[in-house]
Amino acid sequence: MTAGPGVARRRRRRRAGLAVVAVAVLATTGVVGFTRWSVKGRSDVPKAPSAPATAEVVKTDLVDRITVTGKVGYGPGRPVTSARPGTLTWLPEPGAVIDRGRPLYAVDAKPVIVLFGRTPAYRDLAEGAEGPDVRILRENLAALGYRTTDKAGTFGASTTAALKRWQKALRVEQTGRIALGDVAVMPAAVRVATVSAQLGAPAAGEVLTVGGTERLVTVELEEAQRGHATVGAKVRIETAESRDTPGTIRAITAKSADDKSGGKTTKYDVTVAPDDPRANLAEGGSVDVGFDGEKHSGVLVVPVEALLAPREGGYALEVLEGASRRLIPVELGLFADGKVEVSGGGLAAGMRVVSAS
Structure with a gap:
């Protein structure tokens, strides 16, 4: 039976479509084959091994150092409490420097004068008194130009006369005695x-x-x-x-501080001059x-990155000897500044070891 013209046209179109698909498959196969060949060709090119990073075993002094940020000022302040009753009538400005013989503050228009010494004022002083506070008073009178001739450590007539002359210069009542609260003794x-x-x-209480x-x-x-x-x-x-x-570290003061867990910890204020x-x-x-801490002198040192941790335990260094390498077990000492003290049989200064850095 002869096919009609419509059927013939449909068969010709189907054969043409199959041919197009076949060409596309062949073309795709060719591209894939080229790509694989190209990748294989690149992977076959040998790569030169990169030289390992190395470090030298050095004999030196190792110091455990820390660096901490500090604040520049005049050190921690200490409170001054008035021992004289009355009303505050003069106060200095913050930053003022008060020297020996100068007023620190005033009560009832009478100045409280700074004297130098290590023993604080703790009593009234008058003729007949003896002790370290008397010695401080006489030393300060002498430094201010009012010398005395009494026996060392005693408050006699000569001290009374010198004290009255000083009180006159201060324009205060010339009593020839020192009441508690008239002076404030400072170390300098x-x-x-x-x-x-x-x-x-x-x-009353803290004034400044x-x-x-x-x-x-x-710090x-x-x-x-x-x-x-x-x-x-x-x-x-x-x-x-x-x-x-x-x-130079002048003083170290402990203080209590809150930690992150809500508890208490101890911190330290370090005063440096x-x-x-x-x-x-x-x-x-x-x-x-x-700050310099622990110091080890003349020890072998390598970067911390050079350390290996073998499966057997402990630590080792991979030493380069020409084209070969070998492991040397080592004992660790002080860690500081990214370096570590090492010791072990066969280890010597000048050797090169593999480092991860």
Whole structure:
């Protein structure tokens, strides 16, 4: 039976479509084959092995150092409490420097005068008294130009006369005696840190706080850092010009602080004095202070990244010897500045070891 013209046309279109599909498949197969060949060709190119990072085993001194940011000021202030009853009639400005023989504040228009010494005023002083506070009074009178000839440590007629001359110069009543609260004994000249009292208020309790006149750095250390600080030890202060200037630890004061868990911990305020009083330390500014802790001299040292931890346990170094390598088991010592002290049989300065860095 002869197919009609419509059926013939449909058969020709189907054969043409199959041919197109076949060409497309062949073309795709060719592309895939080329791609695989190309990838295989690239993977067959040998890569030169990269040289391992290495480090030298060095014999040196290793010091456990820490650097902590501190605040420039005049050290922690200490409170001054009035021992004289009455009304406050004069108060100094914060920042004022009060020297020997100068008023610190005034009560009922009568100045409270600064004297230098280590024993605080604790009683009235008059002729016949003896003791360390009498010695302090006579030493200060002499320093102010009012010398006495009494026996050492005694308050005699000569001290009474010298005291009256000084009281006249101060324009206060010439009693020839010192009442408790007339003087404030300080170790040296002081700088007024804060003034807590108000003019016209009763002279009772804390009036102001004072500190030294020397520019100092105060650093707060955590309890774990306490071993790095010792009174009298040297530290390094980085100044505004990014230069290190030596300093000395003057004092260490413990204080209680809240920790992150809500409990209590101990922190330490470390007071540091620059050895050069001309060092450029801006008041209120921040500086970095470096503290030296434990020190091991003449030890073998490598970067921490050079350490290996074998499956057998312990630590080892991979030593390069020409084109070969071998492991040397090592014992660890002090860690500091990204380095570690190592020791082990066959290990020597100058060897090169593989490092991860």
